[in-house]
Amino acid sequence: MTPALRRTIHVAMVRFADGDRAAFREIFEALWPVLLAFSARMLSTRADAEDAAQRALLKVFSRIADMDRTRDGVAWAVTIAAYEVMTTRRMSMRRREQGTDGLASMADERLLADEQMARDEMRAAVWATIGELPERDQEALAVMLDDRPVAGSETTRKRRYRALQRFRALWGKSNG
């Protein structure tokens, strides 16, 4: 996404949040591909990605009146999408756990749930920050976070390193 497009979407979001209902179409048409692309990068199946992007879009619109106008609207929408991606992942994990050996893990369930929640919140924050990086960096970091087999070429390694540097800088700026 170009900075100009990002700015255009943000301005339209502010206009809509301020009460200009005519800006709806503009936001909808610009934001939907962004959220869908983000969810598709983070989730393995297309159906899950569409579900997460739809939920994120509806949440963005339902909360847009309370949007902080001083912060970037696209980043805010991507943060919501990151939470939806996390929810989708948790749901599919639960579906898997509900199999035969699901009962075995019922001991210390509460403790595990708390730990899981904390871990999920941290991951959501990480994904949200990744969502603000350029697409190439997002792909490089998604491979690392998904525990997928990492290709070992020098170019990929350098790209990952640079992506990680940019992520660290952004993370430091937004989370202290």
Added chain:
Amino acid sequence: MVDLDRLAVQARRASEWGRARMALRVSAVVAALTLVSLASGTAPGACASGGLALFAATVALRFWHQSGVEAVRIGLPLGAIPLAAGIVLQRMGVKCGSLGEFSQPELLCVLAGAIAGASVTVWAARGPIDRLRRWPPALLVASLTAMLGCLGLGVSAMLATLATLVMSSAVAWIPLAARTR
């Protein structure tokens, strides 16, 4: 495959619900002001109707536009000045005269109305844009809030307060409008 038309309808509906929720958040403040007015004990029916009118106006304005949100933010606290004056007078057992008579209690209401009216203009005119969009709704909210406090004092005090509020606000607007021309 996502049905984008259906999603757009749902998103639009979600945004309007979200806006309505945001608009309704003012109801706690309006309820508190109405309760204060009702607690004075005089004219409960009129106070309840005034509260209802204030609730409808504030929610509608906040739902309409961001200028409405700001107008409510300006109008409620400034309208609370004459409201407080009216409540204090009622607590002291003061009753205003009939229509056309002008006594000391009316003078206090007029003073409070004048301060509130001029302040509404000054606050609404802050910021480079949307002044004209903010000013009339802010004045309406301030007037309705002020009315809540003066209802128990009688028609004379209420009319005096409202008239002063509107007039002082209009007078304060003249130099501001001239400056921006």
